[in-house]
Amino acid sequence: MNARAETYEDLYGLHSWSNGLLDVTPDGAACLRLPLQPGARPTPLPQVIEAIEARGIRAPVLLRVQQFLEHSLNRLHEAFRAAMESTGYTGQYRGVFPIKVNQQAEVISHLMTAGQQYNYGLEAGSKPELLIALSQPLTEDALLICNGSKDEDFIRLALLSRKLGLRTVIVIETLEEFDLIRRASEDLNIRPLLGVRVKLTERVTGKWQDSSGDRSAFGLGAHDLVTLMDRLRSSGFLDCLVLQHSHLGSQVPDIIDIRRATGEACRFFSEIARMGAPLTHLDLGGGLGVDYSGARRPDDNSVNYTVEEYCANIVETIRYAMDEADLPHPVIVTESGRFVVAHSSIFVFEVLGATLYDAAQRPDTQADDHHLITDLLAVENYIAAPRFQEALNDAVYYRDELRALFRRGQIGLEQLSRAEQGFLYLAGLFKAAAHAGPSQAETAASLGAFTDHYLGNFSLFQSLPDVWAIGQLHPVMPLQRLNELPARQAVISDITCDSDGKLDQFILAGGTAGALPVHDLLEDTPYLIGVFFVGAYQETLGDLHNLFGDANVVTISLDGTGEFSIEHETEADTVAEVLSYVEYDPRACLDAFRKRVELAVTAGKADAAERRRMIAAYKDALAGSTYFD
Numbered sequence: 001m002n003a004r005a006e007t008y009e010d011l012y013g014l015h016s017w018s019n020g021l022l023d024v025t026p027d028g029a030a031c032l033r034l035p036l037q038p039g040a041r042p043t044p045l046p047q048v049i050e051a052i053e054a055r056g057i058r059a060p061v062l063l064r065v066q067q068f069l070e071h072s073l074n075r076l077h078e079a080f081r082a083a084m085e086s087t088g089y090t091g092q093y094r095g096v097f098p099i100k101v102n103q104q105a106e107v108i109s110h111l112m113t114a115g116q117q118y119n120y121g122l123e124a125g126s127k128p129e130l131l132i133a134l135s136q137p138l139t140e141d142a143l144l145i146c147n148g149s150k151d152e153d154f155i156r157l158a159l160l161s162r163k164l165g166l167r168t169v170i171v172i173e174t175l176e177e178f179d180l181i182r183r184a185s186e187d188l189n190i191r192p193l194l195g196v197r198v199k200l201t202e203r204v205t206g207k208w209q210d211s212s213g214d215r216s217a218f219g220l221g222a223h224d225l226v227t228l229m230d231r232l233r234s235s236g237f238l239d240c241l242v243l244q245h246s247h248l249g250s251q252v253p254d255i256i257d258i259r260r261a262t263g264e265a266c267r268f269f270s271e272i273a274r275m276g277a278p279l280t281h282l283d284l285g286g287g288l289g290v291d292y293s294g295a296r297r298p299d300d301n302s303v304n305y306t307v308e309e310y311c312a313n314i315v316e317t318i319r320y321a322m323d324e325a326d327l328p329h330p331v332i333v334t335e336s337g338r339f340v341v342a343h344s345s346i347f348v349f350e351v352l353g354a355t356l357y358d359a360a361q362r363p364d365t366q367a368d369d370h371h372l373i374t375d376l377l378a379v380e381n382y383i384a385a386p387r388f389q390e391a392l393n394d395a396v397y398y399r400d401e402l403r404a405l406f407r408r409g410q411i412g413l414e415q416l417s418r419a420e421q422g423f424l425y426l427a428g429l430f431k432a433a434a435h436a437g438p439s440q441a442e443t444a445a446s447l448g449a450f451t452d453h454y455l456g457n458f459s460l461f462q463s464l465p466d467v468w469a470i471g472q473l474h475p476v477m478p479l480q481r482l483n484e485l486p487a488r489q490a491v492i493s494d495i496t497c498d499s500d501g502k503l504d505q506f507i508l509a510g511g512t513a514g515a516l517p518v519h520d521l522l523e524d525t526p527y528l529i530g531v532f533f534v535g536a537y538q539e540t541l542g543d544l545h546n547l548f549g550d551a552n553v554v555t556i557s558l559d560g561t562g563e564f565s566i567e568h569e570t571e572a573d574t575v576a577e578v579l580s581y582v583e584y585d586p587r588a589c590l591d592a593f594r595k596r597v598e599l600a601v602t603a604g605k606a607d608a609a610e611r612r613r614m615i616a617a618y619k620d621a622l623a624g625s626t627y628f629d
C-alpha cells in the first residue's frame with residue numbers, strides 16, 4: 001500500500017493550510033518545519049510526543065512551538081515595514097498583543113522577549129489583564145492600550161502607570177467613562193494619554209459581523225463623539241487625545257471589508273484632528289484573519305488575503321486619506337491577536353479505540369434464512385462500478401425491511417443479528433469499492449452512514465471549545481503513517497459523555513468533509529491525531545465539562561537539526577485539583593471513602609488486602625490525570 005508521501009499530504013490539504021510550518025517525512029510522519037530555513041531538518045511530531053512521554057507527560061498535550069510564535073510576530077512586523085517602505089509611508093507601525101487572545105504567562109512572556117525589537121506592546125481589556133500588562137517588561141516606546149469597560153480602580157492604575165514612563169493609553173468607550181477619567185486625573189494630578197473608540201458604520205462580514213457596524217456594543221457613534229469632543233475641549237483634556245481606536249472585528253474574511261472600514265476610520269480620524277485633537281495614532285484593533293482551511297476564500301474558516309496584503313491595503317488606504325486631508329501619516333496600531341498566536345499551538349491526542357462500521361466476516365448462508373437475508377447477501381455480486389448505487393439502495397432496503405420484520409415479531413434475534421452482520425459486511429465492500437473508484441467524492445457522500453467512529457482521549461469542551469461553540473474548524477491530521485493509504489473515514493468522538501463532544505467536520509484537500517481519512521488501528525501502536533493552529537482563544541475558554549481538566553502543555557524550541565528542546569511544561573490538572581475547582585475537598589472525599597471501606601471490612605464484606613487495594617486505587621486516581629492513562 002505504500003505510495004509516495006505527497007499523495008497523502010494532498011489528501012489532507014496539508015500544503016494549502018500548513019503555511020510552510022508542517023510537512024511529512026518520507027517515512028510518513030507529520031513534522032515541524034522552520035519556514036525561513038528550508039535547509040533545516042524537520043522535527044517529526046511522533047518523536048516529540050515520544051520524548052515528552054519519556055519524561056512522564058502523556059497526550060493529550062498542547063504543544064507550543066516557540067519558533068512558530070516568533071514567525072507570525074516577525075511576519076506581521078515585516079509586512080508592515082515592507083508596505084510602509086514601498087508606499088512611502090512616513091509614520092510607523094506599533095503592534096500590541098490583545099491579552100484576551102492568549103493570557104498564558106508563558107506565551108505573554110515569550111511575546112515580550114521576541115517583540116522587544118519591535119517595541120511590541122499589550123492591549124488590556126479588563127483589570128486582571130491590566131495587572132498582567134503592568135508586570136511585563138514593556139519597552140519605553142511600547143504601547144499599553146486599555147480597552148473595555150473600566151471602573152475607577154482600573155483608571156487610577158492606568159493613570160499611575162504613566163509615572164513609570166509607560167505609554168498607557170486609556171481608550172474612552174463611553175461618555176460616562178470620560179467623567180471618571182477626568183476626575184481621577186485631576187485627583188492624582190496626572191495627565192492621561194487618551195484614546196477614543198469610534199464606532200464605524202461599515203459592517204464587516206464573517207462570524208463576528210455583529211460586533212461591527214453601528215449596532216455594535218462598543219464605542220461612540222458620531223453624535224456621542226461630537227459631545228465628547230466638546231467635553232474634552234471645555235475641560236481642558238483635548239490635548240490628551242492622541243489615539244483613535246476603531247476595532248474592525250475578528251477573523252474578517254474579506255479584504256474589501258478591511259479596506260472599506262479602514263477608509264471610514266480615516267474619515268473619523270481626519271475630522272477629529274480637524275476639530276483640534278492632536279491625534280498621532282490610528283488603532284485598527286483586531287480582525288487580521290487566519291486561513292485555517294487554506295482555501296483563500298472569504299468564508300468562515302478562511303480569508304481571501306495574506307498578512308502582506310492586509311498590511312499593504314491598510315497602509316495604502318491610510319496614506320491616501322491622510323495625504324488628502326493634509327495630515328501627517330499617523331502611527332498605525334493593530335491589535336492582531338489571532339494571527340500572532342494561532343499557529344503556535346498544536347493539540348495532540350491519542351485514539352483509544354474504534355467503532356467500525358463494517359465487518360470482515362461474511363455470515364454464511366443458512367437453510368432457515370429469511371429470503372430477505374439471502375437477497376441482502378446477494379448484493380455482494382453487483383457492487384462494482386456501474387451498479388454501485390443500485391447495490392447500495394438495495395442493501396439499505398433489505399436491512400430496513402428485516403428490521404421491520406423483527407419489530408413485528410416475524411423474525412427472531414438470531415436472524416436480525418445475521419441481517420445486521422450481513423449489512424456491515426457489505427458496508428466494508430462498499431467502502432473498498434468507493435475507495436478504488438474514480439468518482440470518490442460522489443460515492444463517499446452516499447457512504448456517510450458508514451462512517452467509522454474513533455474515540456479520542458481528550459475533551460472537546462476543554463481543549464477545543466470554539467469547535468463546539470461556534471463551529472470553528474481547525475486542520476486535523478493523523479501524525480503517523482502518512483505514507484500509507486488511509487483505509488477508513490471516521491468521525492472522532494471525545495471521552496466526555498456528551499454527543500456534542502466530537503470532531504465531525506474536517507478540512508481536506510477538496511474542501512470540508514464530514515469524516516477524516518484515518519488508518520486501521522494497529523495493536524500496541526499508538527495512533528496520534530493533531531489538531532493544528534489552536535493557539536488563539538482556546539485555552540481560557542475551555543471548560544470542565546464532565547470534569548475533564550486542563551491537558552498537559554509543553555513548549556518546545558526547534559534547533560534546525562531535527563532536534564528540539566523542552567522549554568517549559570505545565571502538567572495537566574489532577575483529579576484532586578479538578579474536584580477542588582467544584583468545591584470538593586479531596587482529603588474529605590478520601591476520608592469519607594475510607595470510612596465506607598472500614599464499614600465494609602467490619603461487616604465482613606471486604607478483607608484487609610481488599611481494603612488496601614481500594615484505598616490505594618482511590619488515592620492513585622486523585623493524584624492522576626483526568627484523562628485515560
Ligand SMILES: *Cc1c(COP(=O)(O)O)cnc(C)c1O
Pocket residue numbers: 098100101123125147247249250251285286287288335336337338339
Ligand atoms: C478581541 C479583540 C482583539 C483581537 O482580535 P483578533 O481578531 O484576534 O486579532 C483586538 N482588539 C479588541 C478590542 C478586541 O476586542
